[in-house]
Amino acid sequence: MQPTTRKPSFFQTRGFKRFRANKLSFYAAVIFLLLFGVSLFADVLANDRPVVVYYKHHVYFPVFQSLPETTFGGVLRGETDYSLMSIRSEINNNGFYIMPPIHYRYDSIITDLKQPSPTPPDRRHWLGTDSSAGDVLAELLYGFRISVLFGFMLTIASTIIGVIAGGAMGFFGGKIDLLGQRFMEIWGAIPMLFLLIILSSLIVPNFWWLFFLLLLFGWMQLTHLVRAEVLRVRQQDYIKAARVMGLSSWRIITHHVLPNALTSVVTFLPFLLAGSVTTLTSLDFLGFGLPPGSPSLGYLLKEGKDNINALWLSMTSFIVITTQLSLLTFIGAGLRDALDPRR
Amino acid sequence: MRHYIFRRLGLMIPTLLGIMLINFCVVQMSPGGPVERAIAALKDGSQIKGGNLLNSGGDAGVQGVNLTNNKLGNQKNYTGVDERVIEQLNKFYGFDKPAWQRFLIMIKNYLMFNFGDSVSTGQPIIEMILHRMPVSLSIGFWSTLLIYSLSIPLGIKQAIKKDSRFDRISTIVLIMLSSLPAFLLAIFLIIVFAGGRYFSWFPLSGLVSDNFASLSPLAKIADYFWHLVLPISASVIGGFTGLTILTKNSFLEELAKPYVMLARAIGMGERHVLYGVVFRNAMLLLIAGLPAMIVSMFFTSNLLIEIIFSLNGLGLMGYEAALTRDYSVVFATLYIFTLMSLVLGLIGDICYSLVDPRINFERMEG
Numbered sequence: 001m002q003p004t005t006r007k008p009s010f011f012q013t014r015g016f017k018r019f020r021a022n023k024l025s026f027y028a029a030v031i032f033l034l035l036f037g038v039s040l041f042a043d044v045l046a047n048d049r050p051v052v053v054y055y056k057h058h059v060y061f062p063v064f065q066s067l068p069e070t071t072f073g074g075v076l077r078g079e080t081d082y083s084l085m086s087i088r089s090e091i092n093n094n095g096f097y098i099m100p101p102i103h104y105r106y107d108s109i110i111t112d113l114k115q116p117s118p119t120p121p122d123r124r125h126w127l128g129t130d131s132s133a134g135d136v137l138a139e140l141l142y143g144f145r146i147s148v149l150f151g152f153m154l155t156i157a158s159t160i161i162g163v164i165a166g167g168a169m170g171f172f173g174g175k176i177d178l179l180g181q182r183f184m185e186i187w188g189a190i191p192m193l194f195l196l197i198i199l200s201s202l203i204v205p206n207f208w209w210l211f212f213l214l215l216l217f218g219w220m221q222l223t224h225l226v227r228a229e230v231l232r233v234r235q236q237d238y239i240k241a242a243r244v245m246g247l248s249s250w251r252i253i254t255h256h257v258l259p260n261a262l263t264s265v266v267t268f269l270p271f272l273l274a275g276s277v278t279t280l281t282s283l284d285f286l287g288f289g290l291p292p293g294s295p296s297l298g299y300l301l302k303e304g305k306d307n308i309n310a311l312w313l314s315m316t317s318f319i320v321i322t323t324q325l326s327l328l329t330f331i332g333a334g335l336r337d338a339l340d341p342r343r
Numbered sequence: 344m345r346h347y348i349f350r351r352l353g354l355m356i357p358t359l360l361g362i363m364l365i366n367f368c369v370v371q372m373s374p375g376g377p378v379e380r381a382i383a384a385l386k387d388g389s390q391i392k393g394g395n396l397l398n399s400g401g402d403a404g405v406q407g408v409n410l411t412n413n414k415l416g417n418q419k420n421y422t423g424v425d426e427r428v429i430e431q432l433n434k435f436y437g438f439d440k441p442a443w444q445r446f447l448i449m450i451k452n453y454l455m456f457n458f459g460d461s462v463s464t465g466q467p468i469i470e471m472i473l474h475r476m477p478v479s480l481s482i483g484f485w486s487t488l489l490i491y492s493l494s495i496p497l498g499i500k501q502a503i504k505k506d507s508r509f510d511r512i513s514t515i516v517l518i519m520l521s522s523l524p525a526f527l528l529a530i531f532l533i534i535v536f537a538g539g540r541y542f543s544w545f546p547l548s549g550l551v552s553d554n555f556a557s558l559s560p561l562a563k564i565a566d567y568f569w570h571l572v573l574p575i576s577a578s579v580i581g582g583f584t585g586l587t588i589l590t591k592n593s594f595l596e597e598l599a600k601p602y603v604m605l606a607r608a609i610g611m612g613e614r615h616v617l618y619g620v621v622f623r624n625a626m627l628l629l630i631a632g633l634p635a636m637i638v639s640m641f642f643t644s645n646l647l648i649e650i651i652f653s654l655n656g657l658g659l660m661g662y663e664a665a666l667t668r669d670y671s672v673v674f675a676t677l678y679i680f681t682l683m684s685l686v687l688g689l690i691g692d693i694c695y696s697l698v699d700p701r702i703n704f705e706r707m708e709g
Contacts, residue, residue: 024515178354182354182357182358182361183361185358185361185685186358186361186362186365189358189362189677189680189681189684190362190365190677191646191661191677193646193662193665194661194662194665194673194677197662197665197666198369198665198668198670201668274522278524281524281527282524282526282647285526286647286650301527301530304530304534305530305533305534305651308533308534311534314530314531314534315534318527318530318531318534321527322522322523322527325522325523325524326518326519326522326523328522329518329519329521329522330518330519330522333518
């Protein structure tokens with residue numbers, strides 16, 4: 001640690017340069033960020049409300065604001081139903097509106113299908129519809145977004161817990177380590193799925209419940225890793241030297257142990273994210289994930305399995321999940337190669 | 344070594360006790376326990392016979408019965424079941440004793456593998472477990488066998504042809520396959536090979552056909568494997584990347600060692616060097632990893648595969664029991680799982696230190 005030298009920016013670090021040189025992983029990261037970036041705009045891309053309405057010299061953004069029908073000369077106080085012909089022609093007569101490229105949200109129920117749902121892809125529904133008459137593409141966009149966001153949140157939270165718990169167990173060793181190990185053995189033996197099933201009969205699980213429960217079991221993977229790393233680093237001579245020099249435990253941990261142990265944590269993050277996404281998808285598939293009606297890739301996969309002849313359902317969800325997970329794995333593999341100090 | 348084994352065995356005791364304690368608490372606290380079930384069954388029976396005796400709020404009453412409290416008498420009007428019957432039920436299931444006594448009894452029973460009867464089927468749970476065990480074991484066994492017989496040759500080939508096009512492409516494919524969870528592959532395989540639309544080559548679910556009993560011995564074996572193809576493929580495809588990479592790395596590591604150079608220097612053929620000298624040393628580590636592999640194959644990846652292919656294994660049994668709130672079955676399964684994974688984990692660690700005496704787990708832990 002030399003406070004006088006300027007820290008190089010992230011893009012100039014050796015790790016980033018080496019990651020950049022690994023074409024496969026670099027493009028996997030670019031594509032993944034692109035897909036995620038697009039899915040962040042799901043509300044603007046797939047919605048049953050217009051993006052912009054210009055009506056009687058006023059500009060409205062119905063995607064982001066809720067407008068009663070009275071705004072457009074209607075009589076109802078409730079939310080405007082933009083699919084009504086009367087509303088559409090009223091707006092067109094006094095201005096214009098721009099619809100998103102996909103005219104449906106994940107929860108829009110399409111009422112004007114020409115045949116019973118699920119319907120195969122056509123010009124209006126590029127990836128067809130599912131059995132509850134929802135647009136598959138819209139469901140995918142929202143489902144991808146929620147799975148990645150959920151995964152990110154879970155990854156961040158379990159990283160924080162994992163680093164603290166694993167760091168403490170590895171650094172202090174002895175009784176703390178022994179007790180921690182036993183606790184994790186017991187905790188790890190409880191299958192999350194069974195607990196979720198039992199709990200779902202007691203409460204109606206929502207997003208935060210599910211997040212909390214998965215976190216309760218998700219932190220251990222990283223804890224094992226951090227503990228092993230810290231145990232390894234702790235034996236090194238420079239730590240002993242730091243101790244002899246009389247540095248406090250806190251300073252040794254934050255300045256000498258953690259920076260060295262964190263490399264493997266960073267490498268592990270994409271795999272942790274992929275794992276979180278997989279868990280969420282499998283729970284959604286079994287029907288114990290996000291509450292019914294939420295957009296989800298696992299639900300789409302279940303639709304595909306239940307309607308085995310509807311290829312557009314099973315294959316779309318399969319391809320999207322496969323792509324998502326393999327991109328993450330490639331990013332992880334690239335990070336591992338880039339940050340591996342032995343190369 | 345012996346000291347280490349005893350220490351590890353000793354450390355298993357608190358783990359198992361902890362798991363039992365959690366089991367106990369969940370069974371005590373969650374609704375729909377055995378007594379409530381029996382009451383509900385009684386109530387349904389009397390409803391059929393005696394008409395609408397307890398129509399008013401009957402269901403809510405059953406939900407609200409608190410088994411461990413002495414308030415049962417007050418609840419009589421809600422459940423509509425005679426107080427004495429409830430008392431008998433409580434006694435039958437041991438709920439008349441204080442909690443710590445029940446816990447001790449449970450520990451004693453668990454240690455003797457006496458798990459009692461299943462509430463929903465009435466069978467002894469240990470029989471159910473023994474009955475389902477072969478299914479889980481056969482999936483695990485064949486998957487492990489296939490993974491080893493695929494990974495080792497592939498890993499060796501990758502190590503020999505390091506940095507060739509074959510190495511790079513196969514590594515990419517392997518990484519991609521490893522990113523796919525087994526249940527996703529299972530669904531894919533079902534849709535393509537068993538859905539009835541594309542290739543109906545394999546059965547959709549189950550371990551044997553309906554007419555299994557009438558088949559000749561040879562046809563029985565064929566039928567058994569025919570049913571196993573898809574589930575095993577699903578668990579193998581996602582599982583053999585790790586071992587392949589391990590094989591490759593341990594081969595590369597061995598190849599770089601001086602004794603290999605010596606073997607080459609004294610004029611040993613390349614083939615002999617690879618399979619006579621390097622193979623033995625590189626394999627040791629892989630064989631030592633077998634118990635850990637078995638644990639992960641048997642107990643972690645099987646659940647979803649069993650559910651998707653409706654194979655009557657332990658995983659599916661636990662899942663169904665959890666759905667029907669048959670907690671004693673759930674926790675008996677869990678107990679067996681934990682016990683086995685602890686024992687196999689110990690065997691794995693012992694194997695490692697036998698293979699490579701430099702690995703010393705004791706010193707690591709100190």
